[in-house]
Amino acid sequence: MYNSKITGLGYYVPENVVTNDDLSKVMDTNDAWIQERTGIKERRHVVKGSEDTTTTMGVKAAKIAIERAGIDKNDIDFIVFATLSPDYYFPGPGVLVQRDLGIATVGALDVRNQCSGFIYGISVADQYIKSGMYKNILVIGSELHSYGLDMSTRGRGVSVIFGDGAGAAVLSREEDTTKGILSTHLHSEGQHAEELSLIAPGMGKRWVTDIISENDPNDESYFPYMNGQFVFKNAVVRFSEVIMEGLGKNKLQPTDIDLLVPHQANLRISQFIQKKFGLTDTQVFNNIMKYGNTTAASIPIALTEAWESGKVNSGDLVVLAAFGSGFTWGSAIIRW
Numbered sequence: 562m563y564n565s566k567i568t569g570l571g572y573y574v575p576e577n578v579v580t581n582d583d584l585s586k587v588m589d590t591n592d593a594w595i596q597e598r599t600g601i602k603e604r605r606h607v608v609k610g611s612e613d614t615t616t617t618m619g620v621k622a623a624k625i626a627i628e629r630a631g632i633d634k635n636d637i638d639f640i641v642f643a644t645l646s647p648d649y650y651f652p653g654p655g656v657l658v659q660r661d662l663g664i665a666t667v668g669a670l671d672v673r674n675q676c677s678g679f680i681y682g683i684s685v686a687d688q689y690i691k692s693g694m695y696k697n698i699l700v701i702g703s704e705l706h707s708y709g710l711d712m713s714t715r716g717r718g719v720s721v722i723f724g725d726g727a728g729a730a731v732l733s734r735e736e737d738t739t740k741g742i743l744s745t746h747l748h749s750e751g752q753h754a755e756e757l758s759l760i761a762p763g764m765g766k767r768w769v770t771d772i773i774s775e776n777d778p779n780d781e782s783y784f785p786y787m788n789g790q791f792v793f794k795n796a797v798v799r800f801s802e803v804i805m806e807g808l809g810k811n812k813l814q815p816t817d818i819d820l821l822v823p824h825q826a827n828l829r830i831s832q833f834i835q836k837k838f839g840l841t842d843t844q845v846f847n848n849i850m851k852y853g854n855t856t857a858a859s860i861p862i863a864l865t866e867a868w869e870s871g872k873v874n875s876g877d878l879v880v881l882a883a884f885g886s887g888f889t890w891g892s893a894i895i896r897w
Contacts, residue, residue: 565683565690565698566741567895569632569731570865571625573618574605574724574852579707584721589714595721600828604724604853606707616648616657618727619703622861623658627699630731634662637731638695640669641686643678643702643857645886646709647671650762658701675757676824676885677747678702678857679728680893683881684745686732687893696734702857703727709759711784719785722827724853728861740896744810746803747891753795756788757886796826797833799890804838804882807894817878818844822867824883825849825859834882846872856885873897 580603581592595601607613619642627634642655655669674681679702686698706723710716735741761767761782772783800823808814815838823831828849835845846867855862860881867873877897884890 562738563691563693564735564738564741564743565687565732566735567730568733569626569628569630570729570861570868571622571629572726572728572858572862572865573621573625574726574862575607575611575613575618577606577608578603579606581721587712588717588720590717590721598829599722600847600849601722601853602850605726607705607725609708613705613725614648615644615646615703615705615727616654616661618705618725619654619701619729620658620661622703622727622729623662623699623701626729626731630697630733632697632731632733634664636697637664637667637699639667639686639689639698640664641672641682641698641700642669643672643674643682643700644704645673645675645678645856646705654703658699674857674889675887676826676854676856676859677883677887677889677891679860680745680881680883680891681747681889683730683732683742683893684747684891687742687745690732690734698732699729700732701727701729702859702861704856704858706856709785711781715781716784718789719787722854724855726852726855726858726862728858728865730861730864743894743896744807745891745893746806746810748799748803748889750888753791753888754886756791757786757888759783759785793827793830795888796830796884799884799888800830800834800882801837803890803892804834804880807880807892811894813878813894815839818880819877820867820872821845821880821882822860822864823847824885825852825863826854826885843872
């Protein structure tokens with residue numbers, strides 16, 4: 562039996578910075594309103610016509626992670642790609658990454674768990690490595706939200722929150738079972754699925770042919786919908802529960818946490834969790850102020866930035882946690 566260990570991290574965000582003041586020029590909002598409710602000051606958006614897609618951003622992040630892991634791309638045994646914004650309806654971006662990186666014909670798995678996607682992705686990779694099936698697995702979280710947002714006053718409640726970007730991690734076999742990913746914990750509550758959702762296009766209710774034939778400019782089914790207050794209330798509860806579940810599984814306490822990297826959904830959620838667990842500012846890493854909510858990419862981007870800035874060191878207890886659409890949520894307890 563093995564553990565899996567994160568041996569390489571990388572991230573990529575588009576160069577185009579979109580500030581709150583920029584958004585106020587296209588919708589009825591302002592910097593103070595956005596910052597008060599979300600903590601976001603700016604985000605990155607892909608420029609239309611550029612080479613940036615969900616896949617290409619993931620590839621750029623992956624190249625950095627592979628190099629930092631000190632392995633060759635052909636040492637990758639398996640690919641897990643988490644996203645809610647794939648380049649194509651099908652196939653998923655996992656196989657496109659395999660193609661674009663020039664990796665041999667390894668398996669590629671796409672994960673559709675939105676904000677919890679990266680946690681689910683590393684949990685899957687962790688199990689494969691623990692079983693001995695694979696040695697090095699590339700896990701990517703990448704999102705291109707900006708193309709699908711309603712950038713008008715009608716959509717401001719959602720559109721001001723999200724940004725584009727990608728993060729990646731290489732998980733490798735670790736024979737010392739006191740190190741690496743100690744445990745992961747996954748949950749879902751589908752009864753609230755429609756509280757944070759994008760309904761169309763989808764085979765169940767509204768497919769592309771319906772949208773085209775009706776040509777209804779007021780049709781909002783292909784824009785994201787979020788019941789903000791309901792999501793917030795559930796998030797703070799589930800974040801706390803799943804963090805405590807992970808700590809309890811490993812006979813640890815909140816005082817043992819060296820660094821908490823939460824999914825960057827809303828700065829107010831992170832601050833609530835920080836206060837509840839009695840953590841200092843140096844024990845919680847947030848970057849939503851710069852990038853907004855990049856869903857599946859948010860944790861790997863934040864974790865990479867934390868590592869690059871020297872906030873993650875050998876022996877540290879690092880906790881990752883996420884909550885999002887589905888509802889799905891999860892945590893990972895890592896001894897660095």
